[in-house]
Structures are given as structure tokens and as C-alpha cells.
Amino acid sequence: MDLSKAQAAPGVIAVVDGRAVAEYCTPWVAVLAHLKGIKSPPQHAMAIERACWQGEACAAVIAESRSQAEDAVALIEAEWEELPVVVDMDAALAGKPVIHPELGDNICFKREYDTGGVDDVFARADVVVEETFRFGRHTGVCLEGRAILADYNAGEHSLTVYHATQAPHMMQDIFSRHLNIPEANVRVITKDVGGSFGIKVHVYPDEMATAAISVLLRRPVKFVADRLESFLSDIHAREHKARVRLACSKGGEMLAFELDDVTAIGPYSVYPRTSGIEGNQVVNLIGGPYKHQKYRAKLHVVFTNKNVTCQYRAVGHPIAVALTEGIVDIAAQKLGIDPAEFRRRNLIADDAYPYTSPVGLKFEKLSHQRTLAKLLDIMRYTELRAEQARLRKTGVHRGIGLAAMIEVTNPSPAFYGVGGARISAQDGATLRLEPTGMLTVLCSVTEQGQGTEAIFAQIAASAVGVTLDKVRCMTGDTGVTPYGGGTWASRGAGIGGEAVLQAGRALRSNILDVAAALLKLDKAELDIAGNAVVNRLTQEAKLPLAEVGRVAYFRPDTLPMDFQSELTVTRHYTPRQYGFTFTNGMQAALVEVDPATGFVSLLRHWCVEDSGTVINPMLADEQLRGGIVQGIGGALYEECIYGPDGQLMNGSLADYLVPMAGEMPDIVCVHLETPTQQSQLGAKGIGEAGTAGAPAAIMNAINDALAPLGARVTQMPFTPERILKALGKV
Amino acid sequence: MELARETTLTVNGQRVARRIEPRMHLVDFLREELGLTGSHLGCEHGVCGACTVRVNGDIVRGCLMLAVQADGCTVETIEGLTDSKELAPLQKAFHERNALQCGFCTPGMLLAAQDLIRTGKKASREEIRAHISGNYCRCTGYQAIVDAIEEVIHGPR
Ligand code: FES
Ligand code: FES
Numbered sequence: 027m028d029l030s031k032a033q034a035a036p037g038v039i040a041v042v043d044g045r046a047v048a049e050y051c052t053p054w055v056a057v058l059a060h061l062k063g064i065k066s067p068p069q070h071a072m073a074i075e076r077a078c079w080q081g082e083a084c085a086a087v088i089a090e091s092r093s094q095a096e097d098a099v100a101l102i103e104a105e106w107e108e109l110p111v112v113v114d115m116d117a118a119l120a121g122k123p124v125i126h127p128e129l130g131d132n133i134c135f136k137r138e139y140d141t142g143g144v145d146d147v148f149a150r151a152d153v154v155v156e157e158t159f160r161f162g163r164h165t166g167v168c169l170e171g172r173a174i175l176a177d178y179n180a181g182e183h184s185l186t187v188y189h190a191t192q193a194p195h196m197m198q199d200i201f202s203r204h205l206n207i208p209e210a211n212v213r214v215i216t217k218d219v220g221g222s223f224g225i226k227v228h229v230y231p232d233e234m235a236t237a238a239i240s241v242l243l244r245r246p247v248k249f250v251a252d253r254l255e256s257f258l259s260d261i262h263a264r265e266h267k268a269r270v271r272l273a274c275s276k277g278g279e280m281l282a283f284e285l286d287d288v289t290a291i292g293p294y295s296v297y298p299r300t301s302g303i304e305g306n307q308v309v310n311l312i313g314g315p316y317k318h319q320k321y322r323a324k325l326h327v328v329f330t331n332k333n334v335t336c337q338y339r340a341v342g343h344p345i346a347v348a349l350t351e352g353i354v355d356i357a358a359q360k361l362g363i364d365p366a367e368f369r370r371r372n373l374i375a376d377d378a379y380p381y382t383s384p385v386g387l388k389f390e391k392l393s394h395q396r397t398l399a400k401l402l403d404i405m406r407y408t409e410l411r412a413e414q415a416r417l418r419k420t421g422v423h424r425g426i427g428l429a430a431m432i433e434v435t436n437p438s439p440a441f442y443g444v445g446g447a448r449i450s451a452q453d454g455a456t457l458r459l460e461p462t463g464m465l466t467v468l469c470s471v472t473e474q475g476q477g478t479e480a481i482f483a484q485i486a487a488s489a490v491g492v493t494l495d496k497v498r499c500m501t502g503d504t505g506v507t508p509y510g511g512g513t514w515a516s517r518g519a520g521i522g523g524e525a526v527l528q529a530g531r532a533l534r535s536n537i538l539d540v541a542a543a544l545l546k547l548d549k550a551e552l553d554i555a556g557n558a559v560v561n562r563l564t565q566e567a568k569l570p571l572a573e574v575g576r577v578a579y580f581r582p583d584t585l586p587m588d589f590q591s592e593l594t595v596t597r598h599y600t601p602r603q604y605g606f607t608f609t610n611g612m613q614a615a616l617v618e619v620d621p622a623t624g625f626v627s628l629l630r631h632w633c634v635e636d637s638g639t640v641i642n643p644m645l646a647d648e649q650l651r652g653g654i655v656q657g658i659g660g661a662l663y664e665e666c667i668y669g670p671d672g673q674l675m676n677g678s679l680a681d682y683l684v685p686m687a688g689e690m691p692d693i694v695c696v697h698l699e700t701p702t703q704q705s706q707l708g709a710k711g712i713g714e715a716g717t718a719g720a721p722a723a724i725m726n727a728i729n730d731a732l733a734p735l736g737a738r739v740t741q742m743p744f745t746p747e748r749i750l751k752a753l754g755k756v
Numbered sequence: 757m758e759l760a761r762e763t764t765l766t767v768n769g770q771r772v773a774r775r776i777e778p779r780m781h782l783v784d785f786l787r788e789e790l791g792l793t794g795s796h797l798g799c800e801h802g803v804c805g806a807c808t809v810r811v812n813g814d815i816v817r818g819c820l821m822l823a824v825q826a827d828g829c830t831v832e833t834i835e836g837l838t839d840s841k842e843l844a845p846l847q848k849a850f851h852e853r854n855a856l857q858c859g860f861c862t863p864g865m866l867l868a869a870q871d872l873i874r875t876g877k878k879a880s881r882e883e884i885r886a887h888i889s890g891n892y893c894r895c896t897g898y899q900a901i902v903d904a905i906e907e908v909i910h911g912p913r
Contacts, residue, residue: 091788093777093779093780166894167892167894168858168860168894169796169798169804169806169858169860169861169892169893169894169895170796170798170858170860218858218859219858220796220858220859220860221857221858221860221894221895223894252800253798253799253800253801474857474858475856475857475858475859475860475895476857476895477854477857644853644854645854648854648857648896648897648900651896651897651899651900652857652894652895652896652897653897654897655896655897655898656894656897678799678801678803679798679799679801679803679804679892680801680802680803684892684894685897685898686889686890686891686892686898687884687885687886687888687889687891687893687898687901687902688885688886688889689889690885690897690898690899692881692899693897693899716897
């Protein structure tokens with residue numbers, strides 16, 4: 027690689043290659059001890075000698091402006107020797123060729139699970155159905171690209187990073203260890219982030235390189251991924267091919283599921299969460315809502331020369347729900363049972379909890395049957411079926427699709443920590459009463475637009491007894507907030523919210539200590555409401571909180587000699603009793619398919635979701651709606667298409683389709699509330715539920731519309747072309 | 757810089773004169789030269805609408821227009837239209853209806869929506885959806901945005 031011309035270009039400060047960056051940043055290997063046998067080679071911030079996918083950076087230009095940097099990049103001369111690539115997952119599995127010879131094969135991770143007795147059940151079942159489903163890889167397309175500004179201070183040997191990330195403390199640990207800067211000298215600040223959805227929870231080589239170059243140059247360095255760079259290097263997700271089988275009795279009882287899943291993850295497992303988790307979740311979640319007892323699964327996670335894949339909103343759920351609900355509909359069709367009735371017969375009963383699934387997942391309490399009943403009610407299922415039948419006679423092909431789901435939320439340390447990842451499963455909240463009676467909330471969960479700060483303010487306000495306008499919430503700064511995991515796996519409300527609640531309750535008690543001392547009254551007689559200390563029984567105002575604050579901070583001399591006020595309280599919370607706090611929900615889609623064009627119109631969508639305590643109904647609805655539309659994107663439009671040479675063919679928003687307002691339906695959301703008993707708040711997660719179930723509901727609706735025409739689609743996204751192919755028209 | 761062209765335009769009511777490189781697009785100019793960072797860049801391919809600004813009364817994709825092309829033009833951005841209170845009812849409705857999550861699409865979305873509202877047309881939900889169908893939002897799923905615009909057009913439901 028010849029960097030000299032670029033180095034001489036106007037405005038250029040430095041041009042560096044992988045070797046130069048490696049002096050300042052150690053490589054990483056993304057494995058987890060509890061994913062037995064997972065392997066991946068060491069990965070550097072920038073490629074040294076060999077690049078494994080289009081999107082792996084091999085040189086960086088640092089210039090005074092973006093345009094100068096981009097001009098200079100064009101002057102870098104690289105002599106590439108093309109190596110054979112493997113882009114197809116079957117070829118990868120067969121090791122043709124092996125990407126990292128030192129690993130022996132292309133298998134990053136494999137897992138097998140067997141309850142035993144599966145062959146027997148399949149052999150004796152009245153009805154066995156089988157289908158192979160394919161899922162295109164897609165990506166997050168956050169409207170704001172990944173962004174980082176790293177500022178190294180040589181005098182202090184400290185690094186301040188302004189970083190659009192979901193996990194500031196995780197990144198603090200990673201910058202510290204890989205750049206060899208003491209942890210306390212690294213501060214990660216995360217202000218408003220333009221959408222994340224799992225995209226911004228991973229370690230990105232270009233971001234590590236940016237931080238390393240800041241150390242190298244001893245000055246601030248900024249990198250913002252433009253749209254092309256985002257398509258090439260933001261993690262992708264969901265490239266799966268899976269065969270699924272279901273055995274049933276002729277009475278319509280589900281007896282056993284079987285899965286054989288292959289997923290292709292690019293040339294490296296992504297650090298530090300690994301690229302084994304998505305497939306692992308698929309294995310765990312297949313058949314999740316149902317009562318069957320037997321299950322066997324096989325998973326292969328293989329390396330390919332495409333962009334890396336990793337955890338993206340609803341991780342594994344859209345695949346597992348589509349596989350399960352897709353095969354359930356095929357079974358219902360074969361049995362001649364209405365799909366809603368078939369589900370009713372097989373969903374786990376609402377009084378069966380605690381319940382352990384065949385794969386060993388423990389459910390504290392779910393509400394599948396109530397959810398189904400509610401869904402059928404709000405969508406007027408029976409009338410909709412009658413209308414569908416009427417319209418079919420007039421040549422209008424409408425389809426109704428259902429999708430039941432369970433979702434992983436509020437993960438315990440069993441998700442990452444036990445595997446050796448330095449990822450916090452606990453979160454903390456600090457609440458401080460300010461002298462004016464205002465409340466400052468500092469929490470380790472970050473705000474990515476989902477409304478974290480709004481619900482923390484609500485929880486804090488009610489826990490302490492102040493009005494919402496008195497609360498100020500701050501998140502996303504490792505130098506300021508308590509330590510914690512951040513935003514991922516539908517955990518912010520359930521874990522961070524509980525920490526806020528507990529801190530709020532403790533602060534309320536501490537405020538009352540001050541008030542009791544001031545008023546010379548028994549603490550038990552006092553309470554806080556509407557920004558004032560009140561009489562617990564009469565609610566009569568005794569003392570404004572501003573007065574408590576004034577005395578505690580400025581005139582503590584007027585308090586009893588042995589009394590010290592404590593008006594800042596920190597509490598932490600870790601879910602421990604269950605590995606995950608599962609939620610449940612069900613979605614339904616109504617679509618119309620035009621058999622002449624293959625176009626799908628989305629007419630209506632419904633979602634009934636049980637995420638435990640709902641803190642803010644509007645935010646909860648909007649999490650579902652946003653998630654559903656993201657799921658619709660994967661089902662109908664979005665796919666990262668690669669050529670046989672491993673080149674991304676559609677790396678722009680003009681070529682990669684995303685859901686826009688014109689095509690999206692109105693979405694009806696209803697919440698059931700089965701609070702978790704593990705926390706005082708009772709909240710489970712909701713952020714990923716929409717994305718988990720929507721693709722399955724859409725797929726089943728399309729196939730329901732196509733059924734009278736004898737066609738079925740099984741490959742997402744369901745483009746008009748694929749639908750026309752299924753209809754035998756092209 | 758010898759290519760730079762003297763360009764004079766009015767931005768949010770203020771006359772601005774700068775020497776601008778021809779290749780700089782309008783939003784880079786607004787953001788980098790004038791510090792008006794409310795206009796966002798989501799794709800720079802003319803697809804996402806995050807860069808929507810008003811030029812001579814019409815909304816345009818600020819990433820597809822070169823700053824030098826705005827010579828002699830009147831440019832209005834989210835900052836100016838906020839200060840003038842023209843967007844106030846829409847902003848209130850967005851706020852109340854939670855029509856933004858991360859907010860990155862919001863400036864562009866507001867300008868696109870206001871473009872419809874200004875016509876005085878009693879647009880239906882479908883027409884509202886069609887009018888903002890060039891503005892990408894990854895967070896909301898659009899329904900809340902449609903609700904908010906509908907409320908401004910038709911009054912509270
Ligand atoms: S940035 Fe201009 S349309 Fe996307
Ligand atoms: S609110 Fe995040 S992109 Fe629209």
C-alpha cells in the first residue's frame with residue numbers, strides 16, 4: 027500500500043495503516059465461554075495485510091475536513107491480490123474455501139439440543155409437516171450513522187470519547203483494555219443518539235481505530251459513518267436458512283418440533299457479544315409459546331466473506347417466531363383446523379406457571395390464552411374471516427396472519443456475564459434532591475429515543491412525591507452516572523427503572539428524616555406529595571421540599587447536632603431469579619396480495635402485548651409500532667444483496683428499500699399487564715416485541731392470501747418477484 | 757480554494773455572503789459554515805428527507821442542492837421556522853403525540869408536513885402518508901407522525 031500521495035494531499039494530517047494502529051490498539055477475539063466451542067480469529071481495528079470483507083478498513087486518512095480526507099483516500103494506492111471468497115452459507119459449511127485456515131473450518135459455533143424421544147414422536151404422529159425458510163440479511167439503517175469523537179489528553183493519559191453507543195460503560199472498559207489506558211482515565215459520553223436498535227451496541231473496528239488514532243496523534247479525531255460506510259460496516263443480521271418440522275396428532279395437538287438452522291455471520295464473530303447469540307436464541311425460542319414436550323435442534327453458525335452480523339433489534343426472535351408460526355400455519359392447514367383455534371388448543375395455559383420449556387427456559391408468568399382471546403376480539407376475527415371469504419369470490423385475495431411469541435427481556439448475568447464478557451447485567455440510579463426541591467436522576471441506562479429518560483422521570487417523580495416538571499434526568503456519561511449495562515435486550519425499563527424506583531423510595535425516606543427533624547414530628551406521620559412534605563393522613567402540606575433542601579444544604583446548623591442529611595441516594599438492581607424475564611404477545615396482520623403484480627398491501631396490523639407493568643402507555647405503544655414497522659421492513663423490503671464476489675450490490679438507500687409512511691398500515695396496540703414479581707416495579711421489556719412478531723404475522727397473512735392459489739412463499743423479504751415466482755408467473 | 761465562488765443568500769431572514777466551494781452541498785454549508793445543525797444528513801442520496809429545507813418557499817433536499825446554487829435564494833431551516841413560530845402548532849402536536857423518538861428525522865419531517873399544512877388542504881390520512889412518504893423515520897413507524905399532522909389539519913379528534 028502506497029500512502030505517500032495521500033499524505034501529501036491538502037489538509038491531510040496523517041494517513042495510517044493497520045500496522046500503525048495496531049501499535050496503539052490490541053486485537054480482540056469474540057467468544058463467550060458459555061457458547062461452548064465458539065471460535066473466531068483475532069481481529070484488528072484495521073486490516074493488516076489481509077482484508078476479509080468489503081467494509082473492513084485497511085487505511086485511514088485524518089484531515090482537517092471530511093472532503094479533504096475523502097479526496098486523500100482516493101490517492102491511496104493499494105495492490106490487492108484477490109483471494110477466493112465464500113459467500114454462500116452451504117459452501118461455507120462445506121469449507122470451500124476455509125476463510126481462516128488456522129481455525130480448520132468455517133464453523134464459528136455449533137449447537138445441538140435434544141430432549142430425546144423426538145424420532146419416536148415423529149414416527150408415530152398423525153401429521154408431520156416440514157418446510158425450509160430463508161431469511162435475507164438486513165441491517166439497522168439508523169437514520170444517524172455511527173459517530174465517534176475521541177479526544178486523547180497526553181498530559182493526563184486520559185481519553186474522552188463522545189460516542190453514539192448504547193453501552194457507554196462497556197465501551198469505557200473496552201477502550202481502557204485495548205488502548206491500555208486506566209479505566210478511570212476513560213470517559214465515554216453519549217448524548218442524543220439518532221437511533222440504535224442494536225446497531226450501536228457493538229465494538230466497531232473503525233471506531234476503535236478512531237480512538238487509537240487520537241492517542242497516536244494526541245488530538246481529537248472524529249469519525250462519522252456515511253450511508254455507504256454504514257451499509258458496508260454496520261452489523262447486518264438474520265441471514266438464516268432453516269428447515270423446521272412439526273409433528274401433530276389428528277386431534278390438533280402439537281407434539282414435537284425439530285429445527286436445522288444455518289446462519290452466515292461474515293468473517294469474524296463480533297466483539298464482545300459474539301455472533302453466536304442470534305442462532306442460539308433461535309434454538310432457544312422455537313416453539314416457545316406452545317405445550318409440546320419434545321424438541322430437537324441443530325445450529326451451524328458459519329463464516330463467510332460478507333459483512334459481519336450480530337445482535338440487531340429482537341435478536342433471533344423474528345427468525346424463531348417466523349419458523350414456529352410458519353410451520354404452525356402449515357400444520358393447521360393440513361389438519362383443516364382454523365389457525366386461531368389450533369393455537370388456542372396448544373398455547374400454554376395461563377395457570378401453568380412457573381413453566382419450563384422443552385429447551386429449559388423458565389417462564390415466570392405469561393398470558394398466552396388471554397392474549398389470544400383479546401387479539402381475536404379487537405381484530406373481530408370471525409367477521410374478518412367472513413369478509414375474507416366474501417371478497418375471495420370477487421377475486422380479491424386477502425390474507426390474515428397470526429403470530430404468537432415469547433420474548434427475552436431483562437436478561438440476568440446469564441446472558442453475557444457468565445460467558446466472561448465484561449458486560450453489566452445490573453444498572454444503577456442516583457437520585458439527588460437539589461436545594462430548590464428539584465430532583466436530579468442519573469442512570470446508567472442510555473437514551474436512544476425510546477423514552478428512557480421520560481419513564482425514569484415518571485418513576486422518580488412518583489417514588490419521591492414530586493411533580494414531573496421538577497425532575498431532570500441525565501444518562502450516558504461514565505464520568506457521571508452509576509455503572510451499568512446501558513440499552514439492549516429490552517432491559518432499560520425493567521432493570522434501570524427498578525433501580526430508579528428503589529433509589530426514589532430510599533430518597534423519600536431520607537427526605538422525611540430531615541423533615542421530621544425540622545418539624546420535630548414523628549417520621550411515620552409524614553409523607554411527600556406534590557413537592558411538599560405533608561401529613562400522611564390529612565395530606566395537609568407541612569413543608570415545601572424547597573425548604574427541606576434549603577435547610578439541609580445551607581443551614582444544617584439548625585438541625586440536631588447528631589443528624590446528617592443524606593439527600594443523594596444510589597441504588598442498583600440485577601435480575602437474578604430468572605435467566606430472562608420472558609414476555610409474551612401476539613400479532614395479527616391483514617394484507618391484500620395482487621396476484622397479477624405480486625404486490626402486497628398492508629391493510630391493518632394488531633398487537634396484543636403483555637410486558638408486565640406499563641409505565642407510560644403512549645411510549646409503550648410507540649415502541650411496539652416502531653418495532654412492528656421494522657419487522658415489516660425485514661418481511662417485505664429489506665435485504666443486503668451480495669454478488670458472488672462478496673460485493674454488496676445495494677449499499678445506498680436508493681437501492682436498499684426501507685418502510686416509508688405511504689405503505690405502512692395503522693397499527694392497533696393493546697397491553698395486558700402481568701407484572702413480574704421479581705421487582706417492585708413489575709416491568710418487563712417491550713422494545714423488541716414488535717420486531718419479533720411482525721415478520722411472522724406478515725408471512726402468514728401473505729400465505730393465507732396465496733393458499734387458494736396453491737402458492738406459498740418462504741423466503742424473506744417477500745418481494746413481488748418472489749411472490750410471482752411462487753405463483754408460477756415468472 | 758481557487759474554485760470557491762462568492763455566494764450571497766438569505767438564511768432565516770439574514771443575508772449571508774461567503775466564498776463557497778462549488779462541491780459543497782447546501783446542508784454541509786448550513787451545518788459547517790453557519791452552525792445551523794438542525795438540518796440533518798441521513799443518506800446524502802436524496803432518499804431519506806432528513807436534510808429537508810425550504811428554498812424560495814419550496815421544500816428541497818438540502819443534500820442534493822449545491823450551496824452555490826442557492827446564490828440569490830431565500831433559505832429557511834428548522835431553526836428559522838421555529839423562531840418564527842410558524843411550526844409551533846405542529847411541534848406541539850408532535851410533542852404531545854410522541855411523534856418523535858430519536859428525533860433525527862424530525863426537522864425534515866416537520867418541514868415536509870408543514871409544506872402540506874400550508875396548502876390549507878384538508879388532507880386525509882392517506883394523503884398525509886403520501887406527502888411524507890419521502891421522509892424516512894426508523895423509530896416511530898410513522899403512525900404517531902400521521903396522527904400529529906392530522907390533528908393540526910383537522911383539529912383534535
Ligand atoms: S440526506 Fe438528503 S435525502 Fe437523505
Ligand atoms: S424519530 Fe428517529 S428516525 Fe424518526
